[in-house]
Amino acid sequence: MALPAASVSVLFSSAPAHADLKICNRMSYVVQAAIGIDDKAATATRGWFRIDPATCRVVVQGALTADRVLLNAHALSVYGSSPIPQSGTDTLCVAEENFVIAAARQCRSGQAPAQFTQITPTQTDDGNLVAYLAEDSEYDDEQARFAGIQRLLVIAGYDAAPIDGVDGPKTQAALSAFLKSRGLSNDAMQSPNFFATMVDAVQKPSSSGITWCNDTPHKVMAAVATDDGKSVTSRGWYRIDPGKCLHPDVAGQPKQIFSFAEAVDGDNRTIKIKDKPLNWGGATQLCTRESKFEINDQGDCATRGLAAIGFAPVDMTSGGKTLRFAVP
Known part of the structure; x- marks a missing residue:
């Protein structure tokens, strides 16, 4: 999922520090x-x-x-x-x-x-x-809460876009579907653990879309690409901790989805087993870069300072696909 620009904004004054x-x-x-x-x-x-x-x-x-x-x-x-x-x-x-x-x-x-x-x-x-x-959106508390709920609903596979912090019929429909699927009442939204519940739901395999599950003892960084019939867009990186799953947002109805992932150490260096990188990909060469990216043009990666990496097509004929990453 391509993430919007955000910043840490700190309100400050010259008041002396004397309390919590x-x-x-x-x-x-x-x-x-x-x-x-x-x-x-x-x-x-x-x-x-x-x-x-x-x-x-x-x-x-x-x-x-x-x-x-x-x-x-x-x-x-x-x-x-x-x-x-x-x-x-x-x-x-x-x-x-x-x-x-x-x-x-x-x-x-x-x-x-x-x-x-x-x-x-x-x-x-x-x-x-x-x-x-x-964020640059300058949410107040109420808007930040709704935007946070919308963002996790989208990642979990529900149609709550755009992420704008506005509580409307579309957000409420997506939220109701989420609560029903998890056997939760509407009061659950007021629980202090509601975001923990949502985060946990995102990290479980989904019956729709693509889900990555990390069965290795290493951190895994993954990227996804979608082909809508007109262009191919690659996005990354998503971090998947050991023992966790992640359901990345795939907008629309793409004709094809591709996936690439690799295991890395604490310094983000690729893990190697018998001198071979521990990764999961395929033969479809698409553009990436070391930092967060969303790339719409897949031509001439190297001349644009990008790295071409082999992605694997994902079979979505069953409506949902879980890819499990394990040490061979």
Whole structure:
């Protein structure tokens, strides 16, 4: 799925920090956030804080006396490549799972460098401090929640586009179909775990469209391509963690769908077994690039600075197809 441009927008002021620090999510994505605390000669990081759309999360309790506060955030892997650009100038250490790193400028085993952006939170009327994650769409809380629901409905295979944060008949019809398919009542939408329920649904094999399932112990990065009879569009990359499934959005009724995936290590280098890359593709050469992409013109990949990779056609005659990636 091609992801729209998004940014981390932080509201700030010069108010002194003296109360709980909260990160609030006004994006249409469920995000994972980590913070860095720079205090004199020491810099520590902690994460991950999962924050649903239209939700706030306390990341520091009590008085905040740090010289600088820094932030790193990314969308969950179900969305494909994270739409949140990390343009910070501080490189600090993080880990895959929940972590606290006391000396975060020198990464050790099991840790990886990540870009952090300095933030200056704003002070609210109740004395707390808050920083907002926001998209260019500038959603308010209600719009962010509906846009987040729409986005996951689309990924799960329901027709809730466009993703605009507007609650209309189309979104309600898609949401009702989703709730019915999962045996949930309409009240489930008010549950604090509703986004977790939706994310879980997206990661299960679907009876329609294409579903990737990662049966390897490695992270898998995948790309999908669609042929509508006029042009072929390739999109990537989607991250599929070990033991997880992902149902990428395939819009319209394409005449043909293609798939490519490869296993990578923590530094995004291709895993090799007996000197052979661990990947799943075919003979159809289509254009890709290392970072997130959506490419409509498949001609002359190399001269445009793109990489041609062999995709495999996916047989969709049964209405749905699950591709399982396993170590041979």
